[in-house]
Amino acid sequence: MKVTTILPAALIASTLFASAALCLQPIVFAGPTHLGDVSNVDDDRSNAYADGTRAIQEGRWPDAESIFGKIASQHGDRSDAALYWKAYAQNKEGQQARALETCADLGHSYSKSRWISECDALRIEIRGASGHPEQLQSTPDDDLKLLALQAIMQQDEARAMPAIQQILNGNGSEKLKERALFVLANSNTPEAQNAIGQIARGQSNPQLQIKAIRMYAAIKGKKSIDTLADVYQHSSDEGVKRAILQSYLVTGSPGKLVEAARGEQNPVLVKSAVQSLGAMGATSDLATLYRETKSAETKSAIIGALVAAGPKGAEVLSSIATSEQDPELRRKAIRNLGVSGGASAAPALVSTYQSSADMGSKKAALDGLFISGDAHDLIVLAKAEKDPALKQAIVSKLSVMHNKEATEYMMEILNK
DSSP: OOOOOOOOHHHHHHHTTSOTTSOOOOOOOOOOSOOOOOTTOOSHHHHHHHHHHHHHHTTOHHHHHHHHHHHHHTTOTTHHHHHHHHHHHHHHTTOHHHHHHHHHHHHHHOTTOTTHHHHHHHHHHHHHHTTOOOOGGGOOSHHHHHHHHHHHHHHOHHHHHHHHHHHHHSSOOHHHHHHHHHHHHHOOSHHHHHHHHHHHTTSSOGGGHHHHHHHHHHHHGGGGHHHHHHHHHHOOOHHHHHHHHHHHHHHTOHHHHHHHHHHOOOHHHHHHHHHHHHHHTOHHHHHHHHHHOOOHHHHHHHHHHHHHTTHHHHHHHHHHHHHOOSHHHHHHHHHHHHHHHGGGGHHHHHHHHHHOOSHHHHHHHHHHHHHTTOHHHHHHHHHHOOOHHHHHHHHHHHTTSOOHHHHHHHHHHHTO
């Protein structure tokens, strides 16, 4: 007989809205895991409970209803649990009305039982499936509100909108508001799109604006770009603008990031736009921005962002390392070349070391070779170097590289 997995109602609620990338799924209540501990217990009622447990796991609903009904009638320690499982089995048999009556009996007879919340979730499922979803006002628990909201959305999105607005504008928990926002962002109705747009613009519930921006971008992708661009243009809030720049990374919109980097006066936001371009691997855009800008701060941010672009970024860094006149920027580009280029950056770094006239650029090239783990070229440079200070700097790096070739060179120095 196939054994079905029994999941807790709270877990169902917590996972319904776990990722903004997932579409809403039909509500499926499977029941809780705590069927009861029947190990090392010999009394008849515990044995009967174990029999009922097996009937539930094996999908023998009439047997389960009968067994748990008898346990409930004995008014023992597990009678409240038995009433829940009796209702659960009745629902599985298609006897929804009787299941609701059994849950009502549980509430009346055991008003403080922990199984009441499980029956509440079962009730929400039954009523949602019947086309009469639970009203959120009558559901105090957040997890149950989410189940009820999901049921309403499946039956009639128009009816769900006022409930969502009530949650977003009410005094509920942040968790509940975020998940209601997720439901809203997933809807394609004009009312829902208008509502999420208003929240993203800060016109309705400014506290949720940044979360709405991120969620809207994650769910709608490129369809969110026009709205996000409009919000960015009219906002003066740095946090809101930064959230939009990060959302452009999610939507794959390098053009908007370039546009922001060119027109933005706030250096923090320029840096955020540049970093997102680096994360996207938009090296040609970064190279263009580097040539266009006169800001040393922006250039430094671009040099940093090129590391995230990997080998593609190394090509641009190599060009900057050979053409940049500002010594600090040139040194940073040289060092970062070793980070992003790895072994492939070795020829450029060696050439930079040999052709550079200033000590800073030479040391930056050594840093790059060290970072890339290139002991071989460091040894070649050390053997050819006439400047004692530079030679000592190279040997110092080789001494901590734990590389066979470097170790042999250390022994060669010792044996001289």
